[in-house]
Amino acid sequence: MSGLVVSYSGVRGVVGRDLDASVARRFGVAFRRMVAELHPAGPITLVVGRDTRASGPELQSALMQGLSDERVRIMDLDVAPTPTIQFALGALQADGAVAVTASHNPAQWNGFKFFLAPDNTVLDGAQTERLIRELAVASDVAGAVVRDNQHERAVALHVARVLEQVDAGSIRRRRFRVALDAARGAGERPALRLLDALGCTVMRVDVERESEPVAENLAALGAAGVQNGCAVGFAQDLDGDRLALVTETGTAPGEDYTLVLVVDHLLHRPHPSVPVVVKNVSTTRAVDDVVARAGAELLETRVGEINLSRALKRQMDQGRVAFGGEGNGGVILPPVHLGRDSLVGMALVLEALAQRDEPLSIRLRELPRYHSAKLKLPLTPSRDPASLMAAVERAFPDGAADHLDGLRLRFADGAWLGVRRSNTEPVVRLVVESAGAQWVSRVANTLQNI
Structure with a gap:
């Protein structure tokens, strides 16, 4: 297990080298004990699923x-x-959940992403440390599994909740043609269900590619979108939490611009109070710009889903409208x-396109x-992170430094x-x-040679 990457983003490793059935059972024992301490009276309900x-x-x-043990229902x-x-962790009133996934990592990787009720978020740093302490004393024990297949119900409830967030009627009236490249991943069937409910004609792009939906991996999606006259192409990673776009011209603007477009769209909705937009420090400043011109508030966090989740929850607990x-x-x-x-990203992008009669490239x-x-x-x-950051700071003395997350x-x-x-x-x-493109190229070259 020495090669496992463990953080509040989950556990990831190369299968056969860092990760095998024995390691998986021990993580299961550790997480069960962790949840059991939070619910000593039992019984315990856990949601489990996986990518492809x-x-x-x-x-x-x-x-x-x-x-599994005698108190656990899966x-x-x-x-x-x-x-x-x-979503199912909350909707099915469970106590914890585990996704077997390595998200955007290459195919030889896999891992586990752990969630806890009642906030229904990934583990934070302290909870992750607690899990690792439990792992250190966990035996490789195989309990009798009592499970209830809730796939269909969970997907149906999730899609229904997403549909509630948009003007589905306006999207259906546009009868969009959409190309979908799910990387043969777990998000494909729920995405097809959502897009069908929104009246879309879907062109499936069935190609094997790296999970990460970056522009260089989306040539087939771009070509399919152009050939079939699609208004937009959607690309997911293997576990379906990330979304990249391809325009009607076959151009991939970069995954940053999924968020920029969605935030801009949401900021044009009427809100009872000034919205708060939460992003991490590695996200494009284009988000900052659309927030500023809308007169909204911007909140930055460290990278890591839990940091955004906690920041958003704090804002909501204060009665604020928040997204990001x-x-x-x-x-x-x-x-x-x-x-x-x-799925949320797809629905909001389609709503943005439905409300204005112009192509995605113009938008x-x-x-x-x-x-x-x-x-x-x-x-x-x-090359350790600390020495690299110190070298970068020396190489660019005219930059104002902050250390919210690493070095910026x-x-x-x-x-x-x-x-x-x-x-990860x-x-x-x-x-x-x-x-300036030249500045980016020059600085990128400098960084690669530090």
Whole structure:
């Protein structure tokens, strides 16, 4: 297990090297004990599901064996997107949930994402540390599994909740043609169900690709959208929590612009109070711009879904209207749940298109636009995050530094760069953004050679 990446983003590792059935059972035992301490009187209900990775069935079966004892009832969602699993935790009144997924990581990876009621969010740092302490003393024990398949019910309830957030009638009247590339992942069937309910004709793009829906992975989606006259192309990652767009011209604007478009659209709705938009420090400043021109409030957090979830919940507890997400295509709309949700993103993008008779490419052109580069540098004995950040700060002395999450340097013309250790892979992530493409290219080259 030494190669496992463990953080409040979950547990991830390479199957066969870091992760196997024994490890899965031990994590199941550890999480069951953790939930049992919160509910000593029992019984305990846990929701479990997985994405479509080949290793998923074996790991899910072993995990459920570890989760099981005489007090535990498991609601098995089988193959289901992470947002459906998270939504079902609340909708089915369960006590905890686990998604067997490595999200956007490559195919040889898998992992576990843990959620707890009553907030129905991923674990925070303290809860993750508690889970790891339980893991240290957990035995590889296989309990008798008592499970109830709730896949159909969970998907139906999730799709219905998403539909409640939009003017479905206006979308249906437009009879959109939509291309969908789900990466053969868990989000495909729920997405097809949602799009059918919204009156869309869907062109399925059935290709095997890397999970991460970045522009370089979406050529087939772009081509299918153009060939079939689609108004928009939607791309998901394997567990269906992230959403990227492709325009009617076949262009992928970058996953950041899913959030920019959705936030801009939501800010044009009438609200009883000034909305609060929550984003993380690695998300494009185009979000800052649309928030500023709408007269709304912006709140920044560290990277990590739990940080956004907690910030959004605090705002809601104060009676504020709040929404937001991450620049990786992760849209969070609290009336559905407090996690990233590609189905929510699809519905809101379609509503934005339905309300104005203009193509997506024109709609995106009206939004603030910046050039950016996103880099990953592998961790090595000679390249640790602290020394790398110190070297970057020395290389760019004219940048104003903040350390909310790793290092971020802001420059007088609005350009910025960020450096932080990944929560999900053994890498350092770097983001560079500016209105000038040449500046981005020059800085990206400098960073790669530090």
